[in-house]
Amino acid sequence: xxxxxxxxxxxxxxxxxxxxxxxxxxxxxxxxxxxxxxxxxxxxxxxxxxxxxxxxxxxxxxxxxxxxxxxxxxxxxxxxxxxxxxxxxxxxxxxxxxxxxxxxxxxxxxxxxxxxxxxxxxxxxxxxxxxxxxxxxxxxxxxxxxxxxxxxxxxxxxxxxxxxxxxxxxxxxxxxxxxxxxxxxxxxxxxxxxxxxxxxxxxxxxxxxxxxx
Numbered sequence: 001x002x003x004x005x006x007x008x009x010x011x012x013x014x015x016x017x018x019x020x021x022x023x024x025x026x027x028x029x030x031x032x033x034x035x036x037x038x039x040x041x042x043x044x045x046x047x048x049x050x051x052x053x054x055x056x057x058x059x060x061x062x063x064x065x066x067x068x069x070x071x072x073x074x075x076x077x078x079x080x081x082x083x084x085x086x087x088x089x090x091x092x093x094x095x096x097x098x099x100x101x102x103x104x105x106x107x108x109x110x111x112x113x114x115x116x117x118x119x120x121x122x123x124x125x126x127x128x129x130x131x132x133x134x135x136x137x138x139x140x141x142x143x144x145x146x147x148x149x150x151x152x153x154x155x156x157x158x159x160x161x162x163x164x165x166x167x168x169x170x171x172x173x174x175x176x177x178x179x180x181x182x183x184x185x186x187x188x189x190x191x192x193x194x195x196x197x198x199x200x201x202x203x204x205x206x207x208x209x210x211x212x213x
Contacts, residue, residue, distance in 0.1 A: 004061075006091040009083040011072025015063030016041060018054045020096055027092050027099040028053035030062040031085060031110030035075050040068050045107045045130060045192060048200050053103070056211065059096045063088050078113060078137070085117050093123075101125045105203075108160065108190070112137045118146060126210055128203055131157060131190055135164035145172050150181040150206040152199060154188030181206055 004017045020026070030053070032046045033039030040046075041062040053060040065081045066073030073080065093099065103126045106114030111129035118124050119141055127149030132139070153165045162184065169182045183202040188195040 004063075005070070006063075006088070008066065008071065008073070008087045010066050010074075010080065012070065013063050013066070013072070013084060013088060014041075014068075014070035015061050015088065016050070017092070018050075018058075018060045020059030020099070021057050023096065024098045024100050025057055025059045025096055026101045026103065027089075027096055028058040028060045028103040028105065029085070029089055029092060029114075030060070031104070031106035031114045032062070032065065032068075033107050034109035035065050035068045035081075037109075039109060040064055043107065044196070045199065046110070048196065049105045049107070049128065049130075049203060052200065052204055052207065053105070056207065058103070059092060059099065061088060061092050078109075078116075081109075081113050082116050085113050086120065089117065089121065099123075103127065105130075107131060108133055112139070115139065115145075116141060118142075122146060128152070128206065130192075130199065130203075131160045132165060132168065133160045134168040135161045139168050142168075142172060144175045145178055145180070148179045148181075148210075150183065150202070152183045152185065152202050154190060154192060154195065155184050155186050156188060157190045159190035 064071040102123045104114040105128035107130040111132035172180045192199045
């Protein structure tokens, strides 16, 4: 899990990168929760998703948004963080320019950033959004949502209201040509404190379905 430093819009960004096992390896990037609530690339959900993509042979990156860890800059309410994510994806793609597909995964604030990046980058063919904060941020930019993915939510989430996420899912499901999966994890709060196995079972089950066809 080599540490990497790469250029971002406001200076250096710090990450952990596992190169793909072959030149045409698919690419995955994992985005962490809110920097002002203690979110970093070392969040356990971020790390677990990182590891599952590594095991599947992806060139996988997780990194710290500006102002977190060794990443330079200051928190920018999502605008700068979206630019950070775009720069990070550029960096991975410079190492794997022949990647056959690209995935994005994010947790909470990272899910919001990831789904915005989805709109800008047509090469992203799949997404995993864990507890996307649909009650805190505007998701109307997903018009239309360009690729299929899964949204996973804890039924007892006290931060992101399950009803707001359900509304987002229902809206996305009216679109043609994409399929939105939606898993709810019983008893799970926003942090999946005791439900990590169920969360990762959901992530892995979805990846098995999508990648093994």
